[in-house]
Amino acid sequence: MPVFVERASADRDSRVNPVLESALPRITPPPPIDSDKYEVIIAGSGPAGLMLSVCLAHYGIQSVLTVDKRPSTLKAGQADGIQPRTIEVLQSLDLAHEMLTQGCLLHEVAFWNPKTGGKGIERTAFVADVAVPSRYPHELTIHQGRIERILFQDLEKYGKKVQRGTDVVGFELKEDDKEWPVEVTLRDEQGDRKVRTKFLVGCDGAHSTVRKAMGLELEGDTTDHVWGVMDAVITSTFPDIRKRCAIHSSEGSIMIIPRERIPGGKVLTRVYCQMSSLENASKAESKAARNAITLERLTTQTAKALAPYTFSFSDVDWWAAYQIGQRTASAFSLADSNGVKRVHIAGDACHTHSPKAGQGMNVSMMDTYNLSFKLAHVLNGLAPPEILDTYESERLDIARQLIEFDTKFSSMFSGRIGEDSGLTHDEFVSVFRTGGGFTSGCGIEYGPGMLVDPQADVVKDGNRSLGLLWPGRRLMNVRTIRFADANPRNLQDDFASTGVYRILLMLPRSWRDQMNMQQVIQKYTSSIPDQFPRGAMETAIMYPGERGDIEWTDFPEAVRERNEWLLLGDAYGEAYTTFGVNEEVGAVAVVRPDGYVGMVGRVEETARVRAWLGGVLNAIPDGPQ
Ligand SMILES: Cc1cc2nc3c(=O)[nH]c(=O)nc-3n(C[C@H](O)[C@H](O)[C@H](O)COP(=O)(O)OP(=O)(O)OC[C@H]3O[C@@H](n4cnc5c(N)ncnc54)[C@H](O)[C@@H]3O)c2cc1C
Structure with a gap:
């Protein structure tokens, strides 16, 4: 047996267990370790509550209390269908394999x-x-209980648990404490106790206590x-x-x-x-x-x-x-007197519909996936609290579209097909097909707002539903070859759900011949990211076609230093075509932490990209300009 002289770094824990690696940067002071104060309280650990708990754990938010009145995960029944977009999201959290x-x-x-x-x-x-x-x-x-178990086990990897047998019986906004303004009453077999939180999220199902305490009903x-x-x-x-x-x-x-x-x-x-x-x-x-x-x-x-x-x-x-029944709440969030959205509802707590289009669990998980990075950014001081307003504006719109589709689909499905009913087979198949973009989750488009740039005509020659790079649409997966090690990659794996923004710079074909391009690459790689907290964003650079004679020395040094793993070639010819980007001119996009495109610009529009990022992330005060 060979004999080794071994030397290893003292702190190896995060190498052995990468979940221990610090996730998002935090500018705000760490929260106190206090069993009566939690930065986020999540009522309910069904699909919506577990997705939120898992995402916050992945983003490194420690002070979270998830409670559920049920003694265990679901054992039988309820939902069973997972839609393509939900699978993409689960994969981005490394949770799709077993399913x-x-x-x-x-x-x-x-x-x-x-x-x-x-x-x-x-x-x-x-x-x-x-x-x-x-x-x-x-x-x-696959059965909902199994999905819940997979999410629950992932949570355990982060040392987190669901506090079961605990009921949220109500909350009050008490602004005597501006930092912890939500007082939540919990009930378990020991009796009632009051805890404080910065944000309460009601993922407590169709009979939601949180929704009722917000003064809202499901209407429909x-x-x-x-x-x-x-x-x-x-x-x-x-x-x-x-x-x-x-x-x-x-x-x-x-x-x-x-x-x-x-x-x-x-x-x-x-x-x-x-x-x-x-x-x-x-x-x-x-x-x-x-x-x-x-x-x-x-x-x-x-x-x-x-x-x-x-x-x-x-x-x-x-x-x-x-x-x-098709019902939705008229609002999803409640603000304190400063206008900060402190209480939110998600999943069945704010919309219910028929199960046959396989939407309930999916839309519920996508609600909290949308909310999770916004909460994490506000708690860590990375984003202004107004970003939380976009949860309601983005997800309420989706819930309304869902109700509209479901009303049509389920009434057609409950109707008879034939001459006397007025419903034809072709009509039914057509509603099924045209609804497919929505039901798959892949055709969802968030409207213009703080997180979706209204200027949407930079890349326009193509079909949005086929993957065009379009603000408000999710970044479609394409295959690439990584420059550094020639590894075939899926772009969505390189844009995993880690809570960060990503600049995607798609270079024009003649990038090496263009005088200003070195400066442009430098800006996207270092000058712009350096104006924000380190680790809040990454830059991926893509070039058209195969590597050919491209060398590291063709790029500014910062590319290799900072983006060695994110320099990608469109060797399969999928990216520029799918995204509708002209290889002669290229494009730049900013992709949100949830994988949706926030803005699209021309390659040289560095100032516009900087300005857009400045609207969604807090720049470092007195940082480099
Ligand atoms: C009988 C039934 C059949 C269904 N069949 C289908 C189907 O076939 N296909 C489909 O797509 N969808 C189906 N659904 C819908 C799907 O299950 C839901 O859309 C999905 O579970 C919603 O997830 P959620 O996390 O929002 O809510 P839920 O899964 O309802 O989870 C809410 C959680 O909150 C907990 N809770 C409730 N109140 C409190 C409180 N005050 N304090 C603490 N915890 C609380 C509950 O114990 C529960 O664990 C069905 C639902 C039901 C009820």
């Missing part, structure tokens, strides 16, 4: 309709489940359609049982969602089945209709609608009866 390898990937949807001129049903189309470009061109299904309607849903092992002669299916039969509608394998090797399937339609029912009548649904009625109805194919089941994991 991708063990979940069920849905690439295709089968549409079935009443058989023309006969009894039973017939397949009328196969349609791609995800029609918009995405790094993950499919939906993914409940439809008259009653549905049943079950997760079970299904045996059937139906040929598409392992595909997502939208079935309109003369006996009512069904949706089939293939699911993951369960221990023992059997495979789960979720079945949504239309049970009854009421007319102008009162609350009591609606409740009675839901209560009247039994597992036997649900399975008998499913068998009828699937006929002539056989249907039997075993291993029922969960079943429920529900009525579709």
Whole structure:
């Protein structure tokens, strides 16, 4: 055995466990270690609350209390579908692996309709489940409880836990203490206790206590359609049982969602089945209709609608009866007397809708993903508190679009297809297809505001839904080759969710011949970042085509010193084409910490980029100009 003389740096902990590495810079003093004061209190640890807890942990926010009245993570039922944009976000947090390898990937949807001129049903189309470009061109299904467990285990890596069996029973804004103005009342088996926080986030579901204490209600309607849903092992002669299916039969509608394998090797399937339609029912009548649904009625109805194919089941994991309702709160945030948004609601606490478009859990997690970097930046003194206003302006708009889509989609799905109903198969498929940009999460576009530059015509020759570099749209994934080590990279992996802004400089083809380009690169690489707290932003530089004869010496020294890992070649020819950037002129973009494009400019517009960043990040006082 060889004999070594070993010497290692004394502090190796963060090498062994990178989560210990300091994340975002902090300008403000560290918070006190005090069991009665937390910088953020999160009510609820469903998908929305866990996503927020995980993101804050990744960004290095230590003083966070997450409470949940439930004793454990969800064991059965509720949501199961993860949309492509959510997978991208989970991947950016390094959380997608188990879901991708063990979940069920849905690439295709089968549409079935009443058989023309006969009894039973017939397949009328196969349609791609995800029609918009995405790094993950499919939906993914896996049980919500498992998703919660994955998020929860990630939280544990950061030494964090959810305080279970603890209920948020109310809050008051008490501005006697300007720094900790929110007093939250917690209740557990020991009784009530009051704690102070800078920010309270209600991720406490549809019956949200936080929302009610803000004086808000969910506004909207409940439809008259009653549905049943079950997760079970299904045996059937139906040929598409392992595909997502939208079935309109003369006996009512069904949706089939293939699911993951369960221990023992059997495979789960979720079945949504239309049970009854009421007319102008009162609350009591609606409740009675839901209560009247039994597992036997649900399975008998499913068998009828699937006929002539056989249907039997075993291993029922969960079943429920529900009525579709679309509701949203009129506001998502509450300000203190200084106008600082101190209390927020997210997820089901501020919007509910039908589950069949697979949106609930996704939109809930994306709400808090949007909020998390804004809270972290304000707490660390990196951004002005007005940045928190953009949570409501961006996410309320998305919630309204969701309600609009869901109302249309679910009423069409609950309706009959055929000559007498006025609804055609083509109309239904068309709503499914055109809604795909929204439902996949990939077509979401935040409107102009503090974090989305209104000047959106710098790069314009292309289709926004195909990945055009456009303020308010997420940065689409493209493959590149890293200059330093010739490694193939996915751009979204280089733009992971670490809480920082990124300048993406896409050089023009003739960058080495242009006199001013060295100075421009220098500005984006060091002069501009140096005006902000170190570590609050990074710069990625991309050149068109392959490396060819490019050498490190072609760049200012700062590129190698600071961006060795972020010098990328568009060797696959994907980036400039997808982003709609003309290789002859190039472009520059600033990408927000949540992966959405904040602004797009011409390469030489260094002053505009600096000014935009100055609006969203606090510059170092008396720092270099
Ligand atoms: C019966 C049912 C079936 C569903 N089926 C589907 C589906 O098939 N597909 C789909 O996409 N979506 C479905 N959904 C919706 C999906 O589950 C939700 O959209 C998603 O869970 C929302 O996440 P959330 O974190 O906002 O809220 P929730 O998941 O509801 O989590 C809220 C958490 O807050 C806790 N809590 C509540 N009040 C307090 C309090 N005062 N103090 C402390 N903790 C509190 C709760 O215990 C819970 O853990 C279903 C929902 C339900 C209820």
